[in-house]
Amino acid sequence: MxxxxxxxxxxxxxxxxxxxxxxxxxxxxxxxxxxxxxxxxxxxTRIVRRAYPDAFYTQCMAEAYPLWGDLERDSGQTLVNEVGLLYFGRRDAPRVVSMVDALQSLAVPHSVLNGVQAKELIPQVRMETNEVAVFTPEAGAVDxxxxxxxxxxxxxxxxxxxxxxxxxxxxxxxxxxxxxxxxxxxxxxxxxxxxxVRVTLQTYGYVQATIPGPVWIDDESLTYGFPSDDLGQKVGAHLPGPEFDPNQTERIPTQSDLDQISSAVHRRFGVESLRVEHVATCLYTSTPxxxxxxxxxxxxxxxxxxxxxxxxxxxxxxxxxxxxxxxxxxxxxxxxxxxxxxxxxxx
Ligand SMILES: Cc1cc2nc3c(=O)[nH]c(=O)nc-3n(C[C@H](O)[C@H](O)[C@H](O)COP(=O)(O)OP(=O)(O)OC[C@H]3O[C@@H](n4cnc5c(N)ncnc54)[C@H](O)[C@@H]3O)c2cc1C
Known part of the structure; x- marks a missing residue:
């Protein structure tokens, strides 16, 4: 054809x-x-992960995740830095509960960690006593x-x-x-x-911190981050930014998004420098x-x-x-x- x-x-x-x-x-x-x-x-980078709060997508990822391995094999290039995912949240938060249920029912390898155990993966992490970190090894950062x-x-x-x-x-x-x-x-x-669909302008950037280990997502703030690289730690928020016309060429980062990202990182990792650098934008196209x-x-x-x-x-x-x-x-x-x-x- x-x-x-x-x-x-x-x-x-x-x-x-x-x-x-x-x-x-x-x-x-x-x-x-x-x-x-x-x-x-x-x-x-983008996060790849088997774990979703919605069992439907956990099921989709059972098919989708191996396709990254296929692409690596076909191209002869490593694309996924498989460092695992830590999903932080209250033990009884609806998304945490449904994620663990989905991982269990679909037999996806995972463990539910307390604060002490999570520190073995990210030493700087701060967790409340009523919080857990759901760890899934089949996850990481795709280049x-x-x-x-x-x-x-x-x-x-x-x-x-x-x-x-x-x-x-x-x-x-x-x-x-x-x-x-x-x-x-x-x-x-x-x-x-x-x-x-609604198109929004998303702002993300890098905090000046050396945070190793898994990619992470914070259930409450919906912020996420990647293992640090030469620019620092890439962080963003999975929350809709301002509505945006994709034909508009001028893309001004949203300061309130940056403030929110940096305060979430401060709360979770105690990072003192709240400056977000190497700021960039990207478009979300979202359905309800x-x-x-x-x-x-x-x-x-x-x-x-x-x-x-x-x-x-x-x-x-x-x-x-x-x-x-x-x-x-x-x-x-x-x-x-x-x-x-x-x-x-x-x-
Ligand atoms: C900040 C940010 C962080 C994200 N993080 C993650 C993450 O961690 N994990 C994850 O899974 N996803 C993530 N996403 C979402 C993910 O990046 C998108 O869902 C995905 O890239 C969409 O790909 P696409 O090919 O549909 O769209 P696009 O990459 O936008 O490709 C569409 C292309 O079509 C072209 N085009 C449009 N109209 C025409 C035309 N008439 N003629 C010719 N070309 C045309 C455009 O120029 C564009 O290049 C993130 C997105 C953003 C913005």
Whole structure:
């Protein structure tokens, strides 16, 4: 088949890679230069983890996590620094309880640590007596930039062609191709105007602290962090920033987000310097239920919005679903939590 893929983020590149590997003639269209920082997949790192508070995603990750190993094998490059995840929260907090339930029921390796045990992994950590840290070894930091690069390189090695620097004309692509895959990230509403997504500007940065060990997520503040690197410790918050037009070029970091991040890190690790440096922004495209959206537009086009701030770890998996749909071996209807429009997919 002759397939056009719109968007060279992690989802579009993954779809193109799978389709190219399966022998299709694939062209990728990206409106900015490849690997630019205008969408959602750029930057150094993303958290990958088996553990989710929602058993549905823990189940999805059972399929998605091994795809990172496949990508490492195919590319010959290590992408995931598998340092594990510590999820901090009150023992009785709903997300902590449901996460542990999901890990238990799906037999995902994990342990529930108290403050003393958690200190063996991150010595600086501070925990209240009513808090636990859920540790899952199958988690870590994926090198996002390298993941995009190797996905692109592999796709190219399978014969995939790339066109960048211009927004794709989808109607034209539909005329010229057997199928079109739309993975346009924050620009999805240009194509699916009624999609229930909101685009927000997210601010993150680096605190000047040497905090080793697992990636971490704080249940109460929804802040997260990575093991320190040469810039310090990357920290952010999984909370929606201000609403944002993705076509706007000026992206001003939100000071209140930075204040919130630094105070959460101070509370959790006692880091004295509250200055967040190397500040950057990225776009979240979020749905009210934080589920992804997958649907069809006409007879030739399938779209995906792997959104709500957690789509990178599932990017190769979502790309594979899109490739399967193009080949007629899967359909949006088989993914009721994602299917758009919702009328037919209500769960
Ligand atoms: C600060 C931040 C932290 C995050 N942390 C995590 C994390 O730890 N773990 C995790 O799993 N996820 C995380 N995410 C979410 C994750 O990064 C996104 O869900 C994922 O990158 C979305 O990928 P995508 O390919 O759908 O979109 P994008 O990467 O935005 O790719 C879409 C591409 O389509 C292009 N495009 C749009 N319209 C057109 C057109 N008409 N023609 C051509 N090209 C077009 C855009 O330019 C863009 O490059 C985070 C996101 C942010 C912002």
């Amino acid at each position: 002759k397939v056009a893929v719109v968007g060279a983020g992690i989802v579009g590149l993954s779809a193109a890679r799978f389709l190219g590997k399966r022998g299709h003639r694939v062209e990728v269209y990206e409106r900015f230069p490849l690997f630019a920082n205008r969408g959602s997949s750029h930057g150094r 996002a930039a390298a993941a995009l690069r190797v996905s692109h390189d592999l796709a190219r090695s399978y014969g995939v062609e790339f066109h960048s620097g211009e927004a794709a004309d989808v109607a034209k692509l539909e005329r010229e191709h057997d199928a079109v895959v739309l993975a346009p990230g924050a620009w999805i509403r240009e194509y699916v105007p009624d999609l229930d 239920d934080e589920d992804f959206r997958i649907g069809r537009l006409g007879s030739k086009t399938v779209f995906a919005s792997a959104c709500s701030g957690h789509g990178f770890k599932l990017g190769p998996w979502t790309g594979r679903i899109l490739a399967d749909i193009v080949e007629g071996n899967d359909s949006p209807e088989r993914h009721p939590r994602f299917q758009w429009p919702r009328e037919r997919g209500e769960v």
